[in-house]
Amino acid sequence: MSDLIDAAVSTLKQKMQGGLDDGTAKFVIGDEGAIMVDANGPRAGDEPADVTLTADAETFQAIMAGDINPAAAFMTGKLSVDGDMGLAMKLGGLIG
Helix, strand or coil, rough: HHHHHHHHHHHHHHHHCCCCCCCCCCECCCCCCEEEEEECCEEEEECCCCCEECCCCCHHHHHCCCCCHHHHHHCCCCCCEEHHHHHHHHHHHHHC
C-alpha cells in the first residue's frame, strides 16, 4: 500500500466522520491503489462497489486538500464516475 493511500484514508476519516449508510464507493487513484468507503468508513481496499470514482494522484490530492471541488473535477474530465451517480454526489458532498 502506498503512502498516498494511507494519507488519503486518514484524511477521508476526518472529513467523513463515519461511513456511507446506503452503499459502497471506491476511489481508484492512478497507479497508487484504491480506497473503499462503506458503512464502516474509509479503508484501503479494492472490491466491487456501487460507484467507482477514478482520478490521477494529483487530482485526488487536490480534492482532498479542498483545492478542487469533486463536481468540478468531474465536469472537467479529471474525475470519472462509474455506477450510482446519486451515491457519487452524496460522497462528493461529504468530502468536498
